[in-house]
Amino acid sequence: MSQHKVIYDTDPGVDDAMALVFQALHPDIELLGLTSVFGNATIETTTHNVRFLAGRFAPGVPVAQGAAAPLKCLAPEPLAWIHGDNGLGNIALETGGEAALDTRPAHRFIIDMVRAHPGEVTLIAVGPLTNLALALADDPGIASLVKQVVIMGGAFGTDGVFGNVTPAAEANILGDPDAADIVFGAPWPVAIVGLDVTQRTIMSRDYLASLRDRGGAAGQFVWDVSRHYETFHEQSARLAGIYTHDSSAVAYLLAPHLYTTRSGPVRVLTEGIAAGHTIQKPSTMPVPAPDWDSRPECEVCVDVDAAGMLALYEHTICGTL
Ligand code: BDR
Ligand code: CA
Numbered sequence: 001m002s003q004h005k006v007i008y009d010t011d012p013g014v015d016d017a018m019a020l021v022f023q024a025l026h027p028d029i030e031l032l033g034l035t036s037v038f039g040n041a042t043i044e045t046t047t048h049n050v051r052f053l054a055g056r057f058a059p060g061v062p063v064a065q066g067a068a069a070p071l072k073c074l075a076p077e078p079l080a081w082i083h084g085d086n087g088l089g090n091i092a093l094e095t096g097g098e099a100a101l102d103t104r105p106a107h108r109f110i111i112d113m114v115r116a117h118p119g120e121v122t123l124i125a126v127g128p129l130t131n132l133a134l135a136l137a138d139d140p141g142i143a144s145l146v147k148q149v150v151i152m153g154g155a156f157g158t159d160g161v162f163g164n165v166t167p168a169a170e171a172n173i174l175g176d177p178d179a180a181d182i183v184f185g186a187p188w189p190v191a192i193v194g195l196d197v198t199q200r201t202i203m204s205r206d207y208l209a210s211l212r213d214r215g216g217a218a219g220q221f222v223w224d225v226s227r228h229y230e231t232f233h234e235q236s237a238r239l240a241g242i243y244t245h246d247s248s249a250v251a252y253l254l255a256p257h258l259y260t261t262r263s264g265p266v267r268v269l270t271e272g273i274a275a276g277h278t279i280q281k282p283s284t285m286p287v288p289a290p291d292w293d294s295r296p297e298c299e300v301c302v303d304v305d306a307a308g309m310l311a312l313y314e315h316t317i318c319g320t321l
Contacts, residue, residue: 006031013039063099197259
């Protein structure tokens with residue numbers, strides 16, 4: 001029996017797609033739904049990509065379209081140089097098999113599913129957090145009914161890294177800093193899987209080639225979809241491989257023992273040159289900090305067993321769990 005009922009909130013996005021395949025193939029995850037959000041591309045593109053991915057890897061799983069823009073500003077420009085013009089590394093997307101779209105907006109879909117399965121639903125959110133903030137605004141009572149929220153986003157500087165889209169901010173949090181500050185402050189259990197661990201977990205070209213050769217259709221897809229993304233990493237970070245962002249949130253859910261965490265409330269700067277910056281007050285810090293102290297503790301990942309995470313992904317894709 002599946003251990004985790006998951007709603008996957010996503011902005012595909014190459015690494016979002018790789019994380020979806022991971023969830024679809026792992027026996028401990030039951031996907032209750034997929035919700036799209038703007039981010040790596042426009043909402044039209046990310047929603048099309050979610051429908052494509054659902055049709056191909058998660059048939060029967062409902063898909064709902066989410067926010068087109070952040071709570072308080074216009075949608076950002078798509079990140080075509082990272083994720084390709086179509087958000088999926090410019091691979092050809094066969095047409096005809098796309099999943100149908102649920103009639104509800106994503107945040108309503110989330111509310112309905114959480115209320116239908118009280119205490120059971122895990123939200124894995126790997127794009128801007130707008131849909132989750134909208135769900136909380138519409139029905140604050142869901143916070144106490146959600147089992148866990150696992151977020152890929154943020155950067156806490158444990159490796160000297162505070163951001164990837166500005167010196168101070170990670171992409172998903174900068175995508176909607178107001179939403180992120182709301183989500184981190186809500187009374188639900190939040191785990192944050194940020195750049196501190198995702199950039200320490202690198203899928204090398206040889207690793208990806210091995211998935212291609214041993215992982216059947218899923219492995220071939222992971223290889224194909226990551227070619228453009230790998231070129232981006234080579235050019236921007238001189239990496240012969242790719243950072244493991246969104247799949248790390250999935251790995252945290254499946255195998256939290258692979259991660260070292262630090263507890264404490266987290267705030268997000270919502271304006272100024274450091275907008276999107278994430279700051280935790282560790283629970284061990286004795287000084288008062290009123291802007292943090294009234295808020296719930298989040299678990300922030302500060303270290304990872306990267307080899308263990310990569311082995312988990314590999315075994316899942318290759319069917320050797
Ligand atoms: C995050 O930003 C997006 O580009 C990726 O899909 C990932 O969710 C990494 O900063
Ligand atoms: Ca993403």
